[in-house]
Amino acid sequence: MPHPPTHSRRAFLKTAATVASAAMASKGWPQEKSAAGMAVPVMKNGNLLLSINNEPNGSVNFEIEGWPGFHIGPLMPALTVDGTSIQPEDCETSSEQNPKKRIARYSFSGGMILTLEFEGDGESVAWIQPVLHNGSEKEKTLNHVVLLGSRLSSGEVSFGADPASVRVLEQGNYWGRVVPITRQAKESSSQTNLEPNEAPSQQKVASDLVCTVYDRNARMAFLTGYESSERWLGRIELAAQEAEEKGYWELGFDGGDLLINPGETISLERVSLSAGPEPWSLLERYGDRVRNRHQPSIPDVPPVSWCSWYPYRLGVTDERLLETARIAAERLKPLGLSIIEVDLGWQKDQLPSTFEENDQFPQGLARVAEELEKSGFKLGVWTAPFTISEFDPLYKEHPEWLIADEKGEPAAYWTWFWAPHGKVFILDLTHPGAQEWLRTQMTSLYQRGVRYLKSDFIGCESDALARRRHNPRIVAGGGTEAGRIGARIIRESLPDALLLNCGGPEMPGSGHWPLLYSCGDTGNTGFLTSKFQQENYQALACHLFKNHRWGIIQPSCLCVGLPGSIEEARLRATIAFMAGGQIDISDTLTSLPEERWEILTATLPPLGISARPIDLFDPVYGKPGYAYSAACQEKGLPEPPPEEHPPGSVWHLHVKADWDEWDLVSLFTFKKEKADENPEIRNFMVPFSMLGLQESERLWGYDFWDRQALGTVPGKRRNPRDYSHPGDFQDLLTGDAPGALDISFVGPGVKLICLRRQRSHPWVLGTSFHQSCGTELRQVTWDDAHGILRGELHRPPGESGVLVIHNSGKTPRELQIDGEYSEFRLGANGSTVVPIVAAMEPSRWSLQFSG
Structure with a gap:
């Protein structure tokens, strides 16, 4: 009117x-x-x-x-x-x-x-x-x-x-x-790997x-x-x-x-x-x-997958894939691995969205899927389904299926980073012909046995360039509608496959993706700057609230192998575990050193719950530096004010099992010193209130990666005359102020601390088997009448590790594992270390005490 x-x-x-x-x-x-x-x-x-x-x-x-x-x-x-x-x-x-x-x-x-x-x-x-x-x-x-x-x-x-x-x-x-x-307002999100996650035009500010x-x-x-x-x-x-x-x-x-x-x-x-x-x-x-509002369908258990990208990149072959599967079937399948995914490198001419195999897969994907199924694995593949190369026949045969420029010609979206390089273009998902082409390609993957799809670079449909499309009544450039059309086609074509979203609409809705890639590519170990890793994992921390709400998050690939340091491998593994989402392994399993295998298996299976990054908004402080020479000379120096750690440096996870509940605290530091600088001690003072604990509580502490009982928290070494010297830092706990976890260590690195309520009798502090520090144990009980602590270990046969038990002032006398007497050893701060080789699942253990 x-x-x-x-x-x-x-x-x-x-x-x-x-x-x-x-x-x-x-x-x-x-x-x-x-x-x-x-x-x-x-x-x-x-x-x-x-x-x-x-x-x-x-x-x-x-x-x-x-x-x-x-x-x-x-x-x-x-x-x-x-x-x-x-x-x-x-x-x-x-x-x-x-x-x-x-x-x-x-x-x-x-x-x-x-x-x-x-x-x-x-x-x-x-x-x-x-x-x-x-x-x-x-x-x-x-x-x-x-x-x-x-x-x-x-x-x-x-x-x-x-x-x-x-x-x-x-x-x-x-x-x-x-x-x-x-x-x-002055900063843009610029964290970048040495390889891109998305086209440069898609970097965000708002x-x-x-x-x-x-x-x-x-x-x-x-x-x-x-x-x-x-x-x-x-x-x-x-x-x-x-x-x-x-x-x-x-x-x-x-x-x-x-x-x-x-x-x-x-x-x-x-x-x-x-x-x-x-x-x-x-x-x-x-x-x-x-x-x-959207009621998305989300897997109950985060999947565990292996990805070919960081071990092999464009050198992946079907035999390398099957060789990996043979090792994984023995060592990782019992811990939840179910998917073997071939990343970029299987397609003809190494193009991002061709769907014909190259000569590195001479017998095709179908044969690989059949062989993997024999070992109990599903085949996954990588594709960039909405990105069309100038070398792709589709570019010449159907230019009308591509987003156009002002002249009506296909608009170059960016230059492909990897060989054979060349310009790439955006598939126009508002065009019925392009939609049918996509459906045909996705159906062909399903027919060849693909049950896991990693769709990369799919955010191109929201790029501002995508405005000149076939159907102007469907939102493309700047919006999500066209991308959701593509997602629906993929879901309909692969009805029971797991689908990983790399760059598309992350919010649930039509065309929902159950798996969400949630940070920049982590890259191979040993090559990336500390600044990139710090910013990238802070980014992941910002996404943790979405896990099991919008989908299962994936914190990029987990690499723990060489050439990076063992401490970098532990840091990456802790991040992946505490995120609580999909674990996507990307190491060369045929040559992975045993000490790296221990890090990898300790991360599996995923716990499925996400930590809370407690310092994203309110800071965690630390005492800056340490005057080594002055301390050795007992020269008193003014204590500088506490420094604020970068947001996302401390993550907290409350864990419940059938026998106990406890708190995990992971502390990350990424700072590297130059060759002519003295190493700097990084101190963390974490208030109990930020962990949901009472200030008056006194707890038992356990350092997972170093397998060390820490004693009482808060607590620290006390010397005569309150004498202080550098050797005090051999103890991780360096402060005993009430109501705080006060620890110091040299970075870059990570500490994963288990805090457990004190008992009047011996009790488990943690294990070396799983980063949860105890969800792999069941039926742990203390028999006060006979002075026996007993329980079950649920890990694959052949896996070895330790239990660390707080003696609570008692003396360990006799250890039995699966009915056989075994040896134990005394550990740090009034603890007992119990070595176990899992001979069956479960392995039953008991330790008798006197006193």
């Missing part, structure tokens, strides 16, 4: 707003004053306050109770349509007399109407459901959408009284970071899907998160005010040049807003809301 003239509509809106305000005031709802002096109803959800100012243009403001200095607004929507940026001319608001619901309907020139429906649960979460209507008689092209933003309205944005205390989490498919908001702001001083967080991503990739951009530059906050997305019919109404992506004192809890609850 036609709109009334502007002046009469404004009069109507002012009258309606006055009536609504009076009605809400009579109900006792909170109100504030608009710029025009009118009462503005406030929608309250927990401590999050939202108000819509009817005069003059429906601007929106956010406040958070208990957060001094936090204010976002006024905010306004904006559209870019047919290449022209437009702002609202009018706004109608209503509340439907519901304190939990507000509606703002913005009218733009040319007949475009954007409706924002705000709804809250009254407790902790508010939602925004946007709907866009083309009220004109012409087709419109949607270029960009700002649902709410401060830049066009000259709004004031403040994330706290002191911006220096504010941290922001931003993330995308492969990247993530937590940085001071005062640095955030946060995809979710963003969390946290004020350390106020101890309050604000989360903005899209709960759907069916057609568009929602983004959040923000920055704090600095000097003459105003801060800003913007919620929106690339419209993907979607063609909207006259009279057509389309739903846009749903957004939720929440606030509270625990930023990680906000992320977990957001992840739960997304999962509950």
Whole structure:
């Protein structure tokens, strides 16, 4: 229906707003004053306050109770349509007399109407459901959408009284970071391997899907998160005010040049807003809301796979694959390995999306799948299904199936990094011919026995280049709809295969991927910088909340072999284990040293639960450096202030078994000294409160990788006269302040610490078999009448390792394993070390004590 003239509509809106305000005031709802002096109803959800100012243009403001200095607004929507940026001319608001619901309907020139429906649960979460209507008689092209933003309205944005205390989490498919908001606008996500995960044009600055702001001083967080991503990739951009530059906050997305019919109404992506004192809890609850909305199908148990890339790259052959399988069947299959995946290197001419085997697989994938099945393995393959090389016949035979440039010719997307190099192009998944081609290729893989598919570089469908596509009524460039079409085709063609998403839409929805690649490629050991590894694993930490909510995360490949150091191998293995997702092994099993096998098998099977990175937002501090020479001379020096470790340096996991529950704490340091620098001791002071423990608790500690009983935590070596010297650092525990885990070690490296409640009798501290420090044990009991500690070890026959037991002041006398007497030895800090070679599953053990 036609709109009334502007002046009469404004009069109507002012009258309606006055009536609504009076009605809400009579109900006792909170109100504030608009710029025009009118009462503005406030929608309250927990401590999050939202108000819509009817005069003059429906601007929106956010406040958070208990957060001094936090204010976002006024905010306004904006559209870019047919290449022209437009702002609202009018706004109608209503509340439907519901304190939990507000509606703002913005009218733009040319007949475009954007409706924002705000709804809250009254407790902790508010939602925004946007709907866009083309009220004109012409087709419109949607270029960009700002649902709410401060830049066009000259709004004031403040994330706290002191911006220096504010941290922001931003993330995308492969990247993530937590940085001071005062640095955030100047930095881009640039962590890169020596090989690319995605085309250079896809590097991100704005946060995809979710963003969390946290004020350390106020101890309050604000989360903005899209709960759907069916057609568009929602983004959040923000920055704090600095000097003459105003801060800003913007919620929106690339419209993907979607063609909207006259009279057509389309739903846009749903957004939720929440606030509270625990930023990680906000992320977990957001992840739960997304999962509950979309109900994705997720494997119950994280898969374990082997990938050919880092051992062999383009030199992979069918015989190398089968030789790997023969070893894996004996040593890794009992620990959960079920997939052998051939990465890039099996395709004809080594092209990214050809589906014919090359001469390194002379008998084809089908024969490999048959041989693997005999050993109990499924065949997996790598492909980049949406990336077409200039050397691919499809490029010449069907250029109309590729995204075009301004001249209508296939648009080069980037230059392929690996041989044979050359330009690559984006498959146009809005074209029926391209869709049918993809279906044919995927079906052929399934017919050849493929039951695991790693789809790489699939984020190209969201690249801005993909705008010039066959069907402009499907969102491609800048959005996710075309990529989801491709994902649905792949799922339909491989109905029971496991599918790994490398770069495509990560949020559940249509065309869902059950496995999610969640950080940059980890690369071979020994070659990558510490800075890259630190940033890459911080990125992974930002994604941990998605595990078992959006899918099973995969922290890239696990490499523990040469040429990297043993400490780097342990660090990588600890990250993979504590992530709780898929373990994707990528070592040369035919030549892996035995000490590296021990690291690998200790990581399997995956526990299936993710650690919490406790220092992403609130810091863990450490005492900086150590004056070696001065300490030797007993020269007292001023103690420097504690230093903050980089976010994501400390991960915590609470573990439960049928016989006990305990806490795992992993501490990572990546700093390397130059050749002419003295090694620097890295100290960590982890408050028990950050681990969910009482400050008054006294625990037993165990260092997994060094198989060492640490004694009582907190605790440290005490010398006469409080004498201190460098030899004190031979003990890992270097502080005994109440309520803290205080340890020091030289990096780069990792410590995996098990903290267990003290007992009045002997008890298991940990094992060397599994990083969980005890889930491989069952039926552990203490027989007080006979002074016997006994239990079962569930590991594959032939595997060897140790149990470490705290004696609790008693004396070990007699050890039996599977009914046979065996030897034990005394360990550190009042412990007993019990060597075990698993002869059967389970292996039963008992240790008798006296005293």
